[in-house]
Amino acid sequence: MKEEIIIAGFGGQGVLSMGKILAYSGIMQDQEVSWMPSYGPEMRGGTANVTVILSDEKISSPILNTFDTAIILNQQSLDKFEEAVKPGGVLLYDPNGITSPPARKDINIYKIEGAEEAAKMGNPKTFNMIILGAFLKIKPIVKNENVEKGLEKSLPERYHKLIPLNLEAIQKGHDSVKSIQTV
């Protein structure tokens, strides 16, 4: 198994921490992982993205030009990464703020109303976990129990009481993701 993922959106949407939880979940099931963020002042209110790779074998390059999955959370990121999805790969996006939706015909496209569902849950901070849940529904590359362990490992102790809420949000993502196009 090898899954190469780009997660991209605004700074503050929890893009980096979502990638970290995914990577930790991979470690919990003995996989090799890498997590490579964009960094620097461009993050100041601008875009943030992270490349996450989970693999059964040693990972060569942590930096990639094409991806199995792109998780896209704003228009700039869609413009930048739509073309980077491998043919037959997956593009998952939140339509909130998207003015020109993905147009590729050779990839699988899914939609998750993450911002809306988070508002319904009454906590905008659950947003990134809803997105993660949607992704794991499409590609169940890590087991639920390992996601829970991943959460425990990546959240500081004082936030552990929030783990049930996070798991609930992941379930919400599972239930709410919609397929737009399959190839």
Added chain:
Amino acid sequence: MGELRLMKGNEAIAEAAIRYGVDGYFGYPITPQSEVIETLMARKPWEETGMVVVQAESEVAAANMLYGGAACGKKVMTSSSSPGVSLKLEAISYIAGAELPALVVNVVRGGPGLGTIQPAQSDYFQAVKGGGHGDYHLIVFAPNSVQEMADFVEDTYELAIKYRNPAMILSDGIIGQMMEKVELKDFKPRFTDAEIKEKFGSWATTGKTPDRERNIVTSLELQSELQEKHNHKLQAKYQQMRETEVRFESTNTEDAEYLLVAYGSSSRICRKAMELARDKGIKVGLLRPITLFPFPTKQLAELANQVKGMLSVEMSAGQMVEDIRLAVNGKVPVEHFGRYGGIIHSPDEIVNALEKQIIKG
């Protein structure tokens, strides 16, 4: 097995320093390595191991604190990124001249000048040719994973002590910022005063006790004959390193017709390029120098008898390529390919370059 964690390279090196028993860290914030001092300040190692951590007023000061700490026989470390390392070179030259063990970490970003904060490998010359003034070399290790960022603290420091010579970990923004799985080693106690006396008593400035002559740490020698002799001694040390301390990793070289040569994060990208090229039926191998000084000159010279050409792949305008050419001595064509200024080459670009510059060239 030690403890498994997901960490950034910068965090891992800080944690490894605490666990290895480093006595003092001196730094100044600069992107992309500020997490080193941030991690240390959050970890408060002074409460746990007694390790001292200082945010200095500048890199000039940080490096001179390193010099002072090293003169006391303490295990000392500093880290920075390219513009900051340029400022540290003054003290580094003194440390080399005074023959002290110390560790400098450079998480390289693109230059020249203020340049970019994005990753690069454009400080190779500065690292391996000395960098500061005078005839000296650092022991230079180039990690290509977060695990090696952690492991090389001990590996370099042991050599620094063995040769009484400053060492450098030459990393870059990718390895510093990337998170990977790391297995952390167990804690080692810091050297006690008695151990320092036993190991370094002949030179460390720990206070003149009646049982010994005074120790003077200096890089000054006004008599030219003696200074030349001192230089001979340094050169003999470097020669011994060349003979006994070279480390490298070779992959698929047995049947290789072409060779990629790359260090650090570029070697990771080359691995992927090698996979792509092999899928196309091109017999490519990869030689990755782990020590940049001493350089795997002998290994490259041997491979020059086997392969038809070599491509040095660096995130720079081509620096290591010169050392490869020296090693190969004209036997086969040696070319350079690389993106720089903060741009990272892709595996496809490397395969293209190999085909254009070496195979057809």
Added chain:
Amino acid sequence: MEVKDIIKEENLAYKKTKVLTDNEMHYCPGCTHGVVHKVIAEVIEEKDIQENTIGISPVGCSVLAYNYLHIDWQEAAHGRAPALATATSRLMPDKYVFTYQGDGDLASIGAAEIIHACNRGENIVVIFINNGIYGMTGGQMAPTTLEGMPTSTSPYGRDIKLSGHPLKMTELVANLPGTTFVARHSAETAGAVRKLKKAIRKAFDNIDEKKGTSFIEVVSTCSSGWKLTPEASNTWMKENMFPFYPLGIIKDE
């Protein structure tokens, strides 16, 4: 009435000085840097010295200050702006040379350069933006960080035993005979900005009279580094920074 009917010369209440470029500033919302840029630009316009002014920018969030003021600029290495200014002003004594520096730049890595430039009494203006933190690199401790103030390199709050006391550079340089005018201001209200502008004007006027170094500190906010909203940053500044860094003219000779 439609908007286009209102856009008329006679209705003009405020016009941006031509010394400011049209480039969109990269600063965070509420950042003090932008306001101070504007004030300096207005003084340059009012004194009609655009052609004779050379700005020297630091390394810090204002490293790109040269994008915003329509004058000649030099971009120094971290902390070294006063050294560049020394040479520039001595080689071109008729020019108006100023440095624009953050607290990390001026009070930490460049402490030696600023002390010696002030001590030599270089005929320059120094604008010192004190936001108590390293904004650009992501909120590390500066020499000016207040006791107990959390930053990414003092995550439990600045501990005096570990990192020494917050450094009052302005009082320090006021002690040097080379300085002629030393003042501390702020820029959080229209009134404060007016006072700041008067001081900067005076500093540039001192260059005409070859009086030595004029040094103006601006107590500032950094909402990103402080992890507060712009509004809360102003309140925090007034409650915590002003008592330790009192505003006013410290020296005027």
